[in-house]
Amino acid sequence: MKIIKNILRAIKLAHKRILFRIAKVIHKPTDKIVFFESFQGRNYSCSPKAMFEEMRDSGEYGDYEFIWAFRHGWGLRSTVKKLMDNKGISNGTKITIVRYESFAYYRALARAKYWVLNSNTRKFVKPAKDQIYIQTWHGTPLKKIGLDVPGSDLDYGKESQKFSYMISPSKYCTEKYISAFGLQGREDIVLETGYPRNDALFTFDEAKVNSILRELDIPRGKKIILYAPTFRDNKHSQVSGYENASGVDFEKLQEAIGNEYVVLFRAHYFVAKNMDFEKYKDFVFDVSNYEDVNDLYIISDMLITDYSSVFFDYANLKRPIIFYMYDYEDYKENARDFYLNQNELPGPIAKTQDELVKAIEETRFFIPDARYSMFNQKFNHLDGINCGLNVARKVIK
Numbered sequence: 411m412k413i414i415k416n417i418l419r420a421i422k423l424a425h426k427r428i429l430f431r432i433a434k435v436i437h438k439p440t441d442k443i444v445f446f447e448s449f450q451g452r453n454y455s456c457s458p459k460a461m462f463e464e465m466r467d468s469g470e471y472g473d474y475e476f477i478w479a480f481r482h483g484w485g486l487r488s489t490v491k492k493l494m495d496n497k498g499i500s501n502g503t504k505i506t507i508v509r510y511e512s513f514a515y516y517r518a519l520a521r522a523k524y525w526v527l528n529s530n531t532r533k534f535v536k537p538a539k540d541q542i543y544i545q546t547w548h549g550t551p552l553k554k555i556g557l558d559v560p561g562s563d564l565d566y567g568k569e570s571q572k573f574s575y576m577i578s579p580s581k582y583c584t585e586k587y588i589s590a591f592g593l594q595g596r597e598d599i600v601l602e603t604g605y606p607r608n609d610a611l612f613t614f615d616e617a618k619v620n621s622i623l624r625e626l627d628i629p630r631g632k633k634i635i636l637y638a639p640t641f642r643d644n645k646h647s648q649v650s651g652y653e654n655a656s657g658v659d660f661e662k663l664q665e666a667i668g669n670e671y672v673v674l675f676r677a678h679y680f681v682a683k684n685m686d687f688e689k690y691k692d693f694v695f696d697v698s699n700y701e702d703v704n705d706l707y708i709i710s711d712m713l714i715t716d717y718s719s720v721f722f723d724y725a726n727l728k729r730p731i732i733f734y735m736y737d738y739e740d741y742k743e744n745a746r747d748f749y750l751n752q753n754e755l756p757g758p759i760a761k762t763q764d765e766l767v768k769a770i771e772e773t774r775f776f777i778p779d780a781r782y783s784m785f786n787q788k789f790n791h792l793d794g795i796n797c798g799l800n801v802a803r804k805v806i807k
Contacts, residue, residue, distance in 0.1 A: 426511055427534045433516040439541050442474045444806060445522035449529055449548070451481040451510030453701040456528045457546035457577065460606035460798035465806070466503050468799055475504040477518045524806050530569045542574040544805055546606065549719035550583050550789055553640075553746040556590030567592035575805050579605040579722075580789050586749060601805070604790075606798030610704045611726045613795055622705045629672060629692060635770070636710035638676040638703075639734075640718035657716070657736040659763055664693045666767045674706055712773050714766070717741060717748070721756070726790050728782070730773040731757035734766050756785040 444465070446458040462478070465471045508514040519525065523541060528548045537543045556566030570576075570591035576599055578584040584600045587593060593600065628634065639657070663673070675687065677698040687694040697706055703720065707713075712730040715721050721731050733755055735741075742748065752759060760766040 423532075426516075426532065429513050430516040430519070430534060433513065433520040434538070437517055437520040439523045439538060440475075440521055441523050442471075443477065443522040444471075444474060444524040444526060445477045445479070445518050447479045447510075447525075447527045451479045454478070454480070455607075455702040455704075456548050457606040457798065458526045458528055459702070460609050461526055461546070461802055462798075464606070464609070464796065464798040465802050466505075468802075471802075471806075472503055475506060477506045477508060477522060479508050479510045479515050479518065481510040530565065531572070533565075533568065536572055537574070542805060543572050544575045544577070544801070545570075545573045546577045546801075547587070548607075550579060550605075550722035551586055551590070552719055552722075552750055553717050553748055554590070555586075555746075557592050558586070558590045558749075559746060564592075566590060570596075573599055576600045577605070577801055578602045579608075579792055582789060601801070602792060603801050603804070604792030604794055604797035605723070606801055607704065608723050608726055608790070608793040609795055609797050610702075611707060611723070612793070614708045619709050622709050626674075626695065626697065626700070626709075628674075628695065628709070633671045633711040634674060634709055635671050635712055635714055636674045636676065636706050636724075637714045637734075638706075638718055638720045639716045657734060658766075660687070660690050660694055662763065663767070664690060667770055668693050671770070674710060676700070676703065676706060712770070712776075714770075717746075722789055725756050725782070725786055726793055728778045728786075730776045731755075732766065732769045732773070733757055733759045734761075735759055736761055736763075754781075754785065756782045 444462075446462050448454060448456045448458045462476055465474070466476065506518070508518050519535065520538075525537060525541065525543045526546065527543070528546045556562060557564070570593055573591075573593075576587055576591070576593070578587060578600050579602070581602065584597075584602055587600055588597055623630070637658070660673070672692070673694045674697045675694055677696075687696050700706060704723075707724050707727060710729070712732065713721060713724045714732045714734050716733065716735055721733075724731060738759075738761065758769045758772075760769045
């Protein structure tokens, strides 16, 4: 059975490769076409979304065509429907939607002068010499990535050979990208501009917050905790994918803080299975499939994470951050090592659930301290309102 699956997978991959080659023969890049993709077509979010919306609304790119790729096809999501509705766009910008890895998708890649993506592509998907591939990536790394992980394959180095530019929010991030993606000798393609995806953290208002709360049907009158653990590299099965790890006994947590808090649980998109929170109804809300994590940031009163990079972005809000590292030694030794020392983190570390509850209770006295300010100064000082448009002005002529 495994052999048959591998053969079918190889046939599908060969078919996709042929489609891309045909598309490149039929179409040549057109100067005023920009192709956008977020998390390999999984959703409408992150820096590609920010760059698209700021370009669309600026009036500077009115004669451009913008193409978005989604795995979920035509009009199956509300965001896709909004993108296809050009009535709200006064400058007449053309917006096209294609299904991820369809022939239309490969035609779009062949036609677009500019690619704006936040994750890796298929090995055979390579831009032509006169195309511009802008890699925005999807977060400041805490855990080591790419070529910095001992024993890793060379995919990151091969992917980076396709880049025309890579977007960085800080000197720290630039250094890690150069190392992790093997960009030595090409350091000048890394642009320190701030993260476009964080622009929304500086522009939201109360109406936006209320709209998100209504959409998620979150009860009012309680504080909101966003719990966003990452995946475990060493907890993977060929059958079920990555295991869903939370490390929290939600029943006991509800007993301890349920009168005052609700929890938004967001699993990493690599995780294959959702957890069942039915018995914690009105206390734990599974928001793993909610498209734009920025919306979850702005409605939450605090963040709990472990080794995910989400806290770098969240720190822009100057709200409490707690690190629940219940399996720190195991993760460090058997999954991935870290770039940062623990003493640089902008919040307390809890290694047991009792310590976690205590840290949550202590957030009522939270005031951003000197360590928090130094953290933002080092990692987020370039983030602001118009990073997306500034990137576009630099690289999309």
